[in-house]
Amino acid sequence: MFSVFKKKPVTQAPEGLIDVRALIAASTLPSHLRLAEAYFQNMSLASGEFRKPFMGAEAVQLVPLLGVMLSHLRFHSGVRILDFGCGTGWLSQSLALMGAEVVAVDPSATALRLAEANTLSRYPELKGRIRYCEFDGEHLDVEDGQIDRVVCMDSFHHVPNPDVILREFGRVLANDGRAVFSEPGENHSRSAESQHAMRTFGVIENDIVLADIWPLAQRAGFKELKVAPYAVPPLLSLQEFDDLRSRARAKATMNKLFTDVYSSLPTGGRQFVLMKDEPARDSRFRDGLAAHLTAKTFSDGPLLKIDLVARNTGTTTWRPSGQTAGSVNVGLITRGPGGDWDYEFRRYRSIPAQVHPGEVTTVTLTIAKSEFEGRELYADLVAEQVIWFGQNGAAPIRVF
Template sequence: MPMLQRIQRAYEALFSESPTLESRPAEERPILQPGQIDVRSLIERYDAAKHAELADAYFEPLVDNPVLRRKPFSHAHDAVYIMASLAHVMEGLRLFPQATVLDFGAGTCWSSRILASVGCRVTALDVSKNALKIGRSVHEQDPLTRDLPIDFQVFDGRSIPAGAASFDRILSFDAFHHAPDQAGLLREFSRVLVEDGIVGFAEPGPYHSLTPTSQMEMRAYNVIENDIRVEEIWDTARACGFADIRLSFTMPYQELLSLDEFNRILAAKSAPDEIVFSAGNVLMHKNRRVFFLYKSTSREQDSRFVGGSDGLRCAMQLRDITVEDASTVRLALTIENVGKSTWRASGGGPGCVNIGVHLRGADNSMLDNDFTRLSLSSDRVRPGEKREVNELLPLPELDDFTIELDPVAENVTWFELTGGSPLRLTFRNRRYVAQH
């Protein structure tokens, strides 16, 4: 049975058992029941400044709340729900070392600390000064995060305090549905993103405003709990300059199987609907949206990302080696990009590809994993392209040793770790004798 048909039948089966407003097609607007709050009326009731003031007031009594300060690990169930969504949105954002990331609607900034922990330069933006106060306090008190680069900024509800093309990535984790002006915010996202930038969203579904929790929050605090209707968001995003959209389809809740069931599924390369489309997974997709907006249709994979086992691969050939003097030899190499990722030009920035050099002793023990670096190319090397390299290699003050040449994407990975094989040059009595 085709995958889309399996999805449709699983959804229909669940909805027929428990018909709800959420089972309506995404383009239909929900019908308000007597006494329910219309989120659109709430949005129109106040201007942006007042909505920001109400959001800040929401957090004011929670500044010292220990449960909120532990987020996303406040409760076991919440942690599973949040971390599953976070894993998917972080994967789709294709983060890389030193990426500039706007954490929009950062709240208590737990996601900002995680982004900073994986090497990103983060701006935590929120309309609530009190929420940012909590985030800054937790950040500064944690010895594991307090030295990481997070810039805490207050959002006025209208304009993001940054220049054009300031961010590589934007994360909106359970924040966009609180925004009173989604169209204006999408224009701002487009403005502050670089040309190949990505916005990643993890948000509730198209009938979020009608859930009991949302109705309670709006009634008690006048905070916005809007619906996320991806069709409408995409129409607006295209008008704001975004070129593409993708939605994450994942099965976040696991099913525990016997060993025999597990092996049968692997052998068949297929799983029964009741496992793949369990009630928990169907409900998650009914009430949750993880999706991505792209500034460009070209999503070139480059060496800032590992890209799987076939991403960073090379074929390296030693054409010649000549002695320059007692401490230096000259290497003539041909290096071909046989992977699927474009190599960034040689240098010191994240993902820049150089030829890394390991030094091993006569007994093959590693003496220096970062003995030196050689330049590979002054420009990008796309899949299938070759470069001729002519570089001086300093020799160690040893008689017998082995030099290993292995390209390295700086701050990302050595090519050997993705399945490549270094070129090994063996020296005896300081003379080159063989390659492996």
């Protein structure tokens, strides 16, 4: 399955080079953790680290890698994310601003204190959205199955015990959880920068070899490893770009892409995803959300009764009504004489159970006519914190 990542024979580091395996073996776990704490002890909020991901020229590399990570995270509002090795907390902060519930984990108590202070000074509205947890190197302070996603942004290659860490990821992740990594590549430990860091500070700068990681991940409960062949493609001429429309004419352009970009992948970084079970396709995501609505109305003196029938014509399951992300509620919408729409007029949490593709649910609503007098009344479904169904391809149905 991963023949492109065949395990290479273990060789000794050339004379004069620090061997990362020897470095790991020479120190205890507490010693490695103390090095992480020492890195942050003399840091202040004025440090450039707190401007990440826009920290000078480093942003040119970091931001595209962040984009790759986010694109494979399967993000939705309210998703529970563990940011492993959060450091200054910039990624935790960004994910919380996007609507995630975040557990920020780091072995450095100083890093966590600074990260929390920095976030609350900039975004006080995030108070309580990020839980900061000091890591003892072996156990995550999270109960089994309580996390939807784990993110490792340049952190996994610093750990001395990847097997233990992967087991913890597997334990805290929900059954359909995934861990998303953006890490350096197979020869990271031999780079000049890594050698300097290991020689000067004693920190671990390990190689990320997917053929080694995959067996450990399988034992930790993961069922699939997928790799993003990330690279910045060269700019194409207009003719080369147009040639991609045709299989016959695309050959030259694809050869160029391989020669200029993808042939160097073995020496590049590693963006990859470890998955447990395939996540359910449901209304936390807008893709595949569709419905066909019909309605009958009955006047009962000052009241209007509405029998609404909703058929799931999409490809994804609707979650039951509620307040959480992806809960499917019925919404009544009004439209004034001037064409102004009020999408916040009324919500009904009237769908008690999941509605699978092809299934039908019936809802009966009652409303006083005086509440919308002089305005047209429409009905639609809304996946909370995701999208109105009408915005996803079908107009609301007029009921009065």
